[in-house]
Each structure stands twice: as C-alpha cells, then as structure tokens.
Amino acid sequence: MSLLRPLLLDVVPTIQQTAALALGRLANYNDDLAEAVVKGDILPQLVYSLAEQNRFYKKAAAFVLRAVGKHSPQLAQAIVDCGALDTLVICLEDFDPGVKEAAAWALGYIARHNAELSQAVVDAGAVPLLVLCIQEPEIALKRIAASALSDIAKHSPELAQTVVDAGAVAHLAQMILNPDAKLKHQVLSALSQVAKHSVDLAEMVVEAEIFPVVLTCLKDKDEYVKKNACTLIREIAKHTPELSQLVVNAGGAAAVIDCIGSCKGNTRLPGIMMLGYVAAHSENLAMAVIISKGVPQLSVCLSEEPEDHIKAAAAWALGQIGRHTPEHARAVAVTNTLPVLLSLYMSTESSEDLQVKSKKAIKNILQKCTYLPALEPFLYDAPPNILKHVVGQFSKVLPHDSKARRLFVTSGGLKKVQEIKAEPGSLLQDYINSINNCYPEEIVRYYSPGYSDTLLQRVDSYQPLIN
C-alpha cells in the first residue's frame, strides 16, 4: 500500500491509472485490505484527483471507491466522510458512459448498507442524475443505475418518495419491456422496493401502467426475473383490498399461480405470499383465488417443498384462503390438504414457525369447515386441542342433516366419538352430548365402548325362562 500510494501521484497518467486499478482490485478481494486502503489515507487523494483527471482515471478511481464501499457500513461511511459523494455525483454527469457506470455502481454499493448512507447519497443530488442515466442507450449503464435506485429506495418511505419524485417510475416501467434479463431483474427489483413502503407509492407504481406487461415477465426463462416480478406483484397487492382487486382483475392471480407451478424452491416464495395476501383481504378475493385454481397448486407446494419456511408460507396462505366461509373451507378441504397440515403440525422435525402457522391454518379452516368427509380423518389422529374443534363442527352440522348423520354412523365416526374421553362439563363433553342427542338411545349405547362386554354380562346373568 505504501508503494502504491506514491504511484498515484506519478507524472505518467497510465501509471496513475494502473496504480488505481491495482488498489481497486486489492480492496475488492478482501475486507481487511479495504480497511488498509482506507487507513493508508489514499481516499482523499483519489477523491481530489477524481475531479480533474481524464476518464480512465475516473473509472479506476470509482472502481476503488466501489470496492472499498461494498464490504461494510463503516467503510462506506469512511468514503462518505472524505467527501467522495460530491465527486462521484460529478462523475455521473460525465459524457463517457463507462465513467457514469462506474460512478453509479459505487453510489449503489454505498447506499446499500443502511438508511443514513442512502440519505447521504440522496443529499449529494445523485437521484436525478441516476434517472438520467437510466435513459441512456447502453444496457450496462441502465442496469447499474436501476440497481442503484433500487438500493436507495429500499430503506425507508421518504427515500422511496425521493426516487419517485425524480420521475424514475415512468422510465423504469418502460424498461420492463426490454428483452435483457439482467436489466429486467434490476428494474423489477427497483419497482418492488419503491412499492413496498406505502399505499400511495404502490398506487404510483400501478399508475405507471405496469399491468399487464409485468405478467409477461412471469413467463421469462430467467428465475430471478420471475422471482422479482412475483415480489413486485406481492408488494403491490399486500397494501389494500382495492389494489389486490386490481391485480386480480388484470389476471395476475392466474399468472402468478402458473409461475409458482413452473418454479422450484425459493423462487416460489414471493408468489405464495402474494396469494396469501390477496386472499386475506376479503372473501370475494379469496374466492377469486380459488376459482383461478390456486388451492391445488398451493397444496402441491406444501407437500413437495423441502424447506420449512416455504412450507410455512404455503400453510399460512391456505389458512387465509379457507378461513372466510364454509364454501372456502370446503374448497381447501376437498384437495386433501388438511391431513398434510396436521402431519406438519404434529411432526417434531418441523420448525416452530411452521408448527405455529400450520396450527393456525388448521384452526381457521376447521372453524368454518362443514365438509364432513374431510373432517372424519381428524377424529382419529388429531391431538385434543384440535379434536375439540373437529367435534364442535360435527355437533353443528349433524343435527340438521340426516344424510350426514347416516354417513357418520356407517363410517364409524360415531364409534370414535364415543371412545373420546372428555371431562364432564368441558366444551368437548358438550359437543359429544349434542352429537349423541342426534341419535336414538340404542344406537348410542350400541356404539359405546365395552357394549359387547355388557351384553355378554347380561347373557351370563340371564335366567332362561323354564316353562
């Protein structure tokens, strides 16, 4: 480092540039080397000469700043402290696209760490220039500028508002149509970071007419593009029922469900969460999700995926869909997901989060479920706290439906109910009593446990009539 530093002040410009490049590569490789670069007091020199030198030097110096700034917030703070932001912003106004790209990249890496650094970048006046950079014809420059805007906007609503005020949303929305996959990935990420903070920002993103163009991104070959498109739709749909309705009306639900079907692993997660958010808002939207054939897809996710957090998200989404009315609960129960949820809840391998979510989902669905064939397996292997709800549901449905009563007896449900031990006076006992009241005495006695023994006892103690 001590050898390189005087080379930065060399007369020959190529040596300066190469020295800067070497420093950049060193800092890029390792955290400690970047700290050494900062400690070696090189940054002020770089910043000073950034303002004056030609474009090769500017590129190399911006590369150094970027390499130092990417490792940790403290290093990025050091860069901000030596006044590099103003010179980087001046570089953003340069004619050469390579210089602009290097400067935008450095600013993006600095703003990535936390909100204060982003605020510092915004205060240096970078955002309007980044918006101009996005409109440039070079694809690489567009990519980097979009990624920098995304890093700035992700921390807080005020920063996102600044980005929107600079008029970035319209340009980003136009670039969704670009065929380059990496660019689309960055643009979608930027839009989703803007939309996630508040309803107004989400509405502004929607007003830029991204629907239904965004849906074509869901069919892209690149996994990240699909994931980011799902994330964007999720961030828009989660705020209010009206926005969710807008998404559903544009056919977003079907597109997302197809996208979930074609992805694997973590790329599915935003899509699953989006369906959950849409269904959570109102029962009409949940019904819309159901008729878009979302429930079979979600149950496939639930059973297939190896990761717990994705399973937990799928369980949560299913719970949101099924909790509104008996129709919804029936739609969920018909696909045979309830036993899967139960097994996830009972298994000791599932993480806590997964257990909690599946329990809530089961409870929510059970409280509205009147589809008895799906509830019957629960009588056999459910733990007591869930059994209570199941028996409760039976006690609500059986008094009114004679066919169901018949089915209940023939399938052995009544027998199982008799075998349940409950404390007298508890809610479970009340439910059991109300079920027993639906049937004549003889049948209840017939199915009560140990009835064959009592009968045999009676046979033993019977005195035959001797005539």
Add this chain to the structure above:
Amino acid sequence: MATLARLQARSLTVGNEYYFRNSVVDPFRNKENDAAVKIQSWFRGCQVRAYIRHLHRIVTIIQKWWRGFLGRKQYQLTVQVAYYTMMMNLYNAMAVRIQRRWRGYRVRKYLFNYYYLKEYLRVVSETNDAIRKALEEFAEMKEREEKKANLEREEKKRDYQARKMHYLLSTKQIPGIYNSPFRKEPDPWELQLQKAKPLTHQRPKVKQKYSTSLTDWLACTSARSFPRSEILPPINRKKCQGPFRDITEVLEQRYKPLEPTLRVAEPIDELKLAREDLRRKEWLRNVNDNMFLPFSSYHKNEKYIPSMHLSSKYSPISHKEQFRSEDPKKWICDKDFQTVLPSFELFSKYGKLYSKAGQIV
C-alpha cells in the same frame, strides 16, 4: 143409657186401667218424651237447618254475585292484557316481516349482490384464461425466436467453418476428403464447401498496443468509450496517386462564396409579378378607375373591321391550342400551362468550374 152402662162396666177397669196406664205409661212416657224430644230436636234441627240452608242459599247468591263481579273485573283485565299481548305479537310479527324484507333488500342492493359476485367471478376466470393463453403464446413465441436465433448461429458457425476449410474442396484432379470415390455420395460438408466463399487472408495489421487493464473490468466496452492506446493507430491505406493541385486553388474552391445563377436569384414569374406591381401602382395613382372612352359617339356605332391577318381563319398558331385539346373535360390538369419557362444556362458556368474536364490542358 147404653153408653152409661158401658161406662160403668168399664169404670171398674178404669181405675186399673188408669193406674195401669199411668204406671205403664211411665217408661213409655219417658220413651215418648225422649221420642218427642228427639222429634222436636230433629224438627228444630230441620228448622234450623232449613234456615241455615236458606241463609246459605242467600249467602251463596250474594257470594256468587260478588265473585262474579270480581271475576268479571279480573276477566276484563285479563282480556285487556291478552288483547294487548296479541296486538304486540301481531305488531312484532309484522315488524319482523318488514325488517326481513328491508334487510334482504339492503344486503342485496348495498352490501352484497350475489349475482354480481357470480358475474365477477366468472369474468375473473375468463380473464385468467385469456391471460394464461396470452402468456403461453408469448412463451411459445419467445421459444421460437430463441430456436431461430440458435439455428442462425449454428448456420453462421458452419458457414464460417466451411469458409475456413475451403481449400479442402475437391477439384477435377484430386477429390477432396469429403468427396471420397469410395462413398456413394459426397458428404454434406462437400456441398457446404462448394457454397462457401473462400476466406481471404488478412493483411498483417500493425500490432496495436492495448492498455489491457482498463477494458477487463468494465462491462461497458463499446468502442466509443475509450481508445485502446495512447496514440491513434496509423492509417495504412494506400497512398493517393499524384499529381496534386496547387493548395491555393484548393483553398479558393473550398472557401468560395456563393454565386447564385440568375435563375435562382430572380423568381421565375418575375414578369407577372412586375406587371401586377405596376398595375397596383397605377391603381394607387389613378383618381378615376374607369377607362377613358373617346368622346365621339361615332365610334360607338361603327363596327370594327379587323385586319386581314386577324380575320382569316388561318390565324397564327397559338401554341396553347396546338398542344392542348379544346375540350376542357379532356384536360388532365385544370391548371393552365406555364407561359414563362425556366431559363437554361449554357454559358453561365463557363470558366468557373473547379474540375478540369473538357478544358484544354
């Protein structure tokens, strides 16, 4: 007398009888007394009982009437209460009917329209199907484009290979490696080689020194961004053949001021404009617009005798008539022919051209 005798006969026994009767009667007297007492008591009892019965009857009547009165009062109250209850029940039932209708109407109209929901869900599912179809088509189109691009790339690669291997083409004397005489038909590469244009040898270029560092790490490598070396590479075109002109002549030609021809300098219908200009000026000047007529009225009646030139039918040819038919319906364009034609310059550029073509060297 008989009676007396009878009496005297009986008088003896009278005493006995009297004594007998008195003594005998004593228990009977007690008995009879008791009987009489009994009878009297019985009778008195009957009397009293009758009286009491009478009293009872009277009292019953009174009590009956009193109780009836009380009962009727109670009955009135009960009837009032029952009536009231019945009316309230009726009102309740009617109110329930009204409320039922109103609540149903309100829910159906303002809160939740079942048919609207059904319609909405149907529309949503239709949109979903349309979007799914559109996205499938889009994906298919993308795939097709990709395949096409791949095929084209393959073609180009093969073409390039064929161009490089062009020397392996078979000639009349020597069959090439792909055209072996032992094969039934030539290898497809043979046809490819025949189709390809031979790759020309590149002339040895001057090695350009790159500063390799600056391009490796930037994605933006368009040629505009920076040159590959400090000095520009030499232009290795062939040198121009002489002789060259005098530099002063060249500079004269390059910086010559504009000399527009007469045609360009003056407008084409300048004569017409000048005439109109003159007419306007005269109109300004004139006090009276009417044409001056001669005073003598002799000329009014005189018929004009045209000259011989004008009176023959063999009039001078008017070019207009010669070239254009007289029937205006046959004219293609309704505009008139141009009478003023553009000039052509024959000698305007004489001695002023830059090239030496046609000049006597």
